[in-house]
Amino acid sequence: MDAMETIKQAIISGDWEATRDAAQAALDEGLKAHYIMNAMVAGMDIVGAEWQVGNMYIPEVMLAARALHAGLAIIRPFLTDAEIKMRGTVIIGTVQGDLHDIGKSLVAMMLEGASFEVHDLGVDVSPEAFVAAVKEYKPDIIGMSALLTTTLPYMRDVLRSLEEAGLRESVAVLLGGAPVTQKFADSIGADGYAPDGATAVLKARELVDAMSAKHRELLSQS
Amino acid sequence: MTQEALKPYLRFLSDEAMHKIHDQSLEILEKVGMSINHRQALETLQQAGAVLDKESGRVRFPKILVEECLKLVPSRIVYGARVPEHDLVAEVGGPFHTRTLTGGEGYIDLETRQWRKVLTSDLVEWITLADGLENVDYVASIYPDDMNMDTRDVHILRLLLEHSVKHVEVQPYTGKGVGYMVEMIKAVQGSEEDVRQRPLLSVLTSALAPLKFLPYALDILFTVGPLHVPIELNTMPITGATCPVTLAGAILQANVEILAGICIAQSAFPGMPLMYAPRNLILDSWTGLSLQGRMEAAMMAACQAQLAAELYHMPPNMFGAVADSMIPDTQSATERAFNMLLPALSGANVLAGLGHLEHCYTYDPVLLVMDNDIVGMIRRLMRGVEVTDDTLGMEAIMRVATEGNYLIDPHTLKYYKTEYFVPKTINRFVRGVWESKGMKDANEMARERARKILTEHRAAPLDPKLAAELDRIVLAADQAAAEGKLSHAWGGASGPDEYGSYGALVDAVASGGKKK
Numbered sequence: 001m002d003a004m005e006t007i008k009q010a011i012i013s014g015d016w017e018a019t020r021d022a023a024q025a026a027l028d029e030g031l032k033a034h035y036i037m038n039a040m041v042a043g044m045d046i047v048g049a050e051w052q053v054g055n056m057y058i059p060e061v062m063l064a065a066r067a068l069h070a071g072l073a074i075i076r077p078f079l080t081d082a083e084i085k086m087r088g089t090v091i092i093g094t095v096q097g098d099l100h101d102i103g104k105s106l107v108a109m110m111l112e113g114a115s116f117e118v119h120d121l122g123v124d125v126s127p128e129a130f131v132a133a134v135k136e137y138k139p140d141i142i143g144m145s146a147l148l149t150t151t152l153p154y155m156r157d158v159l160r161s162l163e164e165a166g167l168r169e170s171v172a173v174l175l176g177g178a179p180v181t182q183k184f185a186d187s188i189g190a191d192g193y194a195p196d197g198a199t200a201v202l203k204a205r206e207l208v209d210a211m212s213a214k215h216r217e218l219l220s221q222s
Numbered sequence: 223m224t225q226e227a228l229k230p231y232l233r234f235l236s237d238e239a240m241h242k243i244h245d246q247s248l249e250i251l252e253k254v255g256m257s258i259n260h261r262q263a264l265e266t267l268q269q270a271g272a273v274l275d276k277e278s279g280r281v282r283f284p285k286i287l288v289e290e291c292l293k294l295v296p297s298r299i300v301y302g303a304r305v306p307e308h309d310l311v312a313e314v315g316g317p318f319h320t321r322t323l324t325g326g327e328g329y330i331d332l333e334t335r336q337w338r339k340v341l342t343s344d345l346v347e348w349i350t351l352a353d354g355l356e357n358v359d360y361v362a363s364i365y366p367d368d369m370n371m372d373t374r375d376v377h378i379l380r381l382l383l384e385h386s387v388k389h390v391e392v393q394p395y396t397g398k399g400v401g402y403m404v405e406m407i408k409a410v411q412g413s414e415e416d417v418r419q420r421p422l423l424s425v426l427t428s429a430l431a432p433l434k435f436l437p438y439a440l441d442i443l444f445t446v447g448p449l450h451v452p453i454e455l456n457t458m459p460i461t462g463a464t465c466p467v468t469l470a471g472a473i474l475q476a477n478v479e480i481l482a483g484i485c486i487a488q489s490a491f492p493g494m495p496l497m498y499a500p501r502n503l504i505l506d507s508w509t510g511l512s513l514q515g516r517m518e519a520a521m522m523a524a525c526q527a528q529l530a531a532e533l534y535h536m537p538p539n540m541f542g543a544v545a546d547s548m549i550p551d552t553q554s555a556t557e558r559a560f561n562m563l564l565p566a567l568s569g570a571n572v573l574a575g576l577g578h579l580e581h582c583y584t585y586d587p588v589l590l591v592m593d594n595d596i597v598g599m600i601r602r603l604m605r606g607v608e609v610t611d612d613t614l615g616m617e618a619i620m621r622v623a624t625e626g627n628y629l630i631d632p633h634t635l636k637y638y639k640t641e642y643f644v645p646k647t648i649n650r651f652v653r654g655v656w657e658s659k660g661m662k663d664a665n666e667m668a669r670e671r672a673r674k675i676l677t678e679h680r681a682a683p684l685d686p687k688l689a690a691e692l693d694r695i696v697l698a699a700d701q702a703a704a705e706g707k708l709s710h711a712w713g714g715a716s717g718p719d720e721y722g723s724y725g726a727l728v729d730a731v732a733s734g735g736k737k738k
Binding site for chain 1: 627629630634635638639650651652654655
């Protein structure tokens, strides 16, 4: 098995020590850091696909994500800023008034597993805090979650605050949580809705691709 | 601390109740006995000390005879399989195994979902599916309508042996083909000794309630007996029609009939493996149908499993996945769930009936896949709740309280796969996802799994030489049938017909088998 395949398999088997060692060994052999990165992402893609069809389970996906981070820690010093920029940046949080954590945290970890840079703002996140985080991290996507029907209106408030701050166009908004539906997402002008973690990852990829296309379009027009 | 989980156990009968059933069984056997018209059985029983009563046409069993025969019944039976890793051990106190239904005539098409009489192609599909399902432990016959009835049992066994590597069971509808079946098993296993050690065939034979054995049932017993091919000793009394209407009375009479079968088998073939396998039916007082899916049927099965295991140390074999429903629906799911659950909890070693609908008349491949999941659930239940220092997870609780995350905690990673049984045909989505995936119910998921198994799974093929030998035996049976010569070829058993009357038969037995 060549070095790239070894790294990929270490990710798939969720073995962070093996991933770390394989990444180091590959570096020592003189392999470019971004190839190592690509091999790890390829492994994560397989894990995501296997989870999607029910062949792998959440703990296995999370172990793979942990292995990815262990590998990243080794190669990060050798990556350029552009290479470190992963598939995209996401800030994520449970909206104000809602303390439900588990679904949002799962999605955060799934996104990390899918090579997104994720900043988890936690629970009970106010519209002001979302806006501040957008300014700080310049994310591609804001992920918002709610479990309580009573906290749904806060999602609308976040969108309104983004508009007031002139940031709405810079970021895509993705919603999730038991009471959320596609219809609700459409009604408040969000960019996407995902009923579960696997779909959230797919939607996040779609949104990032759509935004890059939009950016290219804007650039070509200017 | 490595304490095992307490095995859940359900006990309907007190010791006193069990002994009362036993004592009254002995009294019935001694005072009125059984109607048995079979020369070999009568010879055997007379020699063993039973009383042949020419006047009443019945055989009466002294208590001592029954008690002595009970001592000979093994509490452990090995069920061999064509591929030895599928060998099973049915042992009192041990886990349960499952088999498919035997005895139906209808089949629900996997694609059209239309009912029809079973075709030979359905039999092949059925065996393949059962062979490929992980919780179906052995495969019993279904009964095609498009075969030669005289030799159907022989042809069925030929197909079972080809399309399954698991233990197989046939419920012969005639005693006449059983000799050929024994020859086939000997051909597959290579030696009589191997057949005796781990027979890969078992058969079902039945008393006829009330208190009677038909000659064909005993032909089966006497043909397989010399090789100790295991027998499911069955009777199907119907409450209020062919046995008392009460649950206790129905259990008592079924016990009498099975004890009589034990006496015949153990007198003729000491140590012969037998399963205690009554199937009590319930007369529907409106339609007159004999129903099987009722809660009371499950209760009787639980009592009988307990009785067989605790009192007779004999592996109990219970109906299991029964249903009176016509289709896989809420009714069938409810019926089969508790009819498997209760006897499993009371010590059954075999749960039968997988894939069965319509009071034992119809087979459904979709239902067989769903039953496979129900069996998985009950297997999980029987493991109980393991309470050890490690399973309690106290350290994990304290760890997560301060810094950790249950989702990826070592304790979670250690147990999340083994602590839970995950059925394959249940919904696991939220509504939106379920809708986007085609709004499939359990039936549809089971149907998809059936298709997948039927596409991908094939039993390991028979050696061509062996297949040719099996074909030769089947052909010999067909030729004998065509010439009207199909008979009890190897057993030498025979019924009363040739003697004209029961009295003449008893006289013949008394005078050493000579006809008058």
